[in-house]
Amino acid sequence: MRAAILRDYGEPLAVRELPDPEPASDGAVVRVDACGVCRSDWHAWSGHGEWADDRVPRGQVLGHEPAGEVVAVGDEVDRFRPGDRVVVPFSLGDGTCPHCRRGAGNVCEDGRALGFEAAAPGAFAERVAVPAADYNLVERPEWLGATAAAALGCRYMTAYHALAERTTVGGGDAVVVHGCGGVGLSAIQIAAALGARVIAVDVDDDALSLASDLGADETVNPTAADADATAEEGGTAGAVPERVRDLTDGGADVSLDALGIAETCRNSVRSLRPRGTHVQVGLTTDAERGEVSLPTDWMTRWEISFLGSRGMPPTSYPDLFALIEATGIDPGGLVARELSLSEVSDRLAAMDEYDVRGVEVVTEL
Numbered sequence: 001m002r003a004a005i006l007r008d009y010g011e012p013l014a015v016r017e018l019p020d021p022e023p024a025s026d027g028a029v030v031r032v033d034a035c036g037v038c039r040s041d042w043h044a045w046s047g048h049g050e051w052a053d054d055r056v057p058r059g060q061v062l063g064h065e066p067a068g069e070v071v072a073v074g075d076e077v078d079r080f081r082p083g084d085r086v087v088v089p090f091s092l093g094d095g096t097c098p099h100c101r102r103g104a105g106n107v108c109e110d111g112r113a114l115g116f117e118a119a120a121p122g123a124f125a126e127r128v129a130v131p132a133a134d135y136n137l138v139e140r141p142e143w144l145g146a147t148a149a150a151a152l153g154c155r156y157m158t159a160y161h162a163l164a165e166r167t168t169v170g171g172g173d174a175v176v177v178h179g180c181g182g183v184g185l186s187a188i189q190i191a192a193a194l195g196a197r198v199i200a201v202d203v204d205d206d207a208l209s210l211a212s213d214l215g216a217d218e219t220v221n222p223t224a225a226d227a228d229a230t231a232e233e234g235g236t237a238g239a240v241p242e243r244v245r246d247l248t249d250g251g252a253d254v255s256l257d258a259l260g261i262a263e264t265c266r267n268s269v270r271s272l273r274p275r276g277t278h279v280q281v282g283l284t285t286d287a288e289r290g291e292v293s294l295p296t297d298w299m300t301r302w303e304i305s306f307l308g309s310r311g312m313p314p315t316s317y318p319d320l321f322a323l324i325e326a327t328g329i330d331p332g333g334l335v336a337r338e339l340s341l342s343e344v345s346d347r348l349a350a351m352d353e354y355d356v357r358g359v360e361v362v363t364e365l
């Protein structure tokens with residue numbers, strides 16, 4: 001099969017022939033019909049994570065947002081057969097530990113991150129092996145095509161888990177999303193579907209215009225002239241939190257850092273009302289190396305909650321599908337571009353310059 005391999009950090013991926021994977025006795029092999037390209041791939045490709053001993057190894061097949069069809073299963077697999085249409089979550093649980101049994105497979109201590117470690121080769125490939133298939137594979141409803149499902153397999157479900165499961169956004173809540181890349185735009189669409197009033201923050205006007213199309217009620221560009229003026233008047237808290245306070249009559253109920261740089265993380269925390277909830281979704285870059293300093297005295301004074309959120313347990317998919325069906329939102333609406341496998345390197349490089357809008361999906365494997 002053809003697969004795109006990380007030869008070295010920051011270098012173009014090598015598209016090569018590899019042997020077809022065989023299913024483990026509890027696993028399955030899925031023919032990849034579509035696989036999204038994500039900022040997490042960019043982090044891996046850039047060699048980030050060294051500070052946490054979490055660097056993706058050279059030789060890794062990247063790609064963690066696949067949707068496709070089962071082509072083979074191991075003899076212990078009960079729930080799936082060749083021909084089943086599926087989506088594969090990137091955070092793979094072992095299915096047996098206390099976390100998995102409690103419905104939190106995304107924090108399985110023995111879990112694997114698809115496309116990020118040698119034991120879990122990724123899905124920028126014609127086929128991908130999935131361990132513990134009965135637990136991890138998700139049946140794809142008739143109405144969900146492979147391309148939309150790939151758009152949903154990482155960022156969309158991450159946004160859903162952050163907003164609906166880590167915290168519970170409801171009707172009338174003011175939600176701010178800092179960073180309008182794939183996960184940020186997904187969060188905007190989902191927050192709007194949950195009945196929230198949504199404010200989108202980004203330095204890029206094109207990203208903000210996409211955010212408005214997907215349901216943002218207000219947009220804030222921190223580089224705009226009026227924001228600078230507010231910063232001068234607003235003192236140390238900064239332009240973005242001041243602007244959000246103005247728009248929300250005192251601060252947001254929930255604020256999400258969908259990017260993961262120090263500025264967006266602090267702005268997000270500072271955007272909250274007393275007892276508001278910050279959810280951290282974005283991972284940091286070389287500049288932060290996994291740590292961001294925060295206004296802890298202020299957070300204590302106003303009883304701010306700070307939550308981490310990663311992916312979504314595979315067991316939560318039925319709830320996400322139910323929300324999509326009930327509200328008619330379209331994850332496919334986030335797909336801005338379809339790619340071939342050989343184009344992935346260029347699109348990863350484009351992320352260096354934040355030059356990617358919406359979600360891009362490899363559909364030609």
Ligand SMILES: [Zn+2]
Pocket residue numbers: 037038039040041064065154155
């Ligand atoms: Zn992803």
Ligand SMILES: [Zn+2]
Pocket residue numbers: 093094095096097098099100101105108109110111
């Ligand atoms: Zn587990």
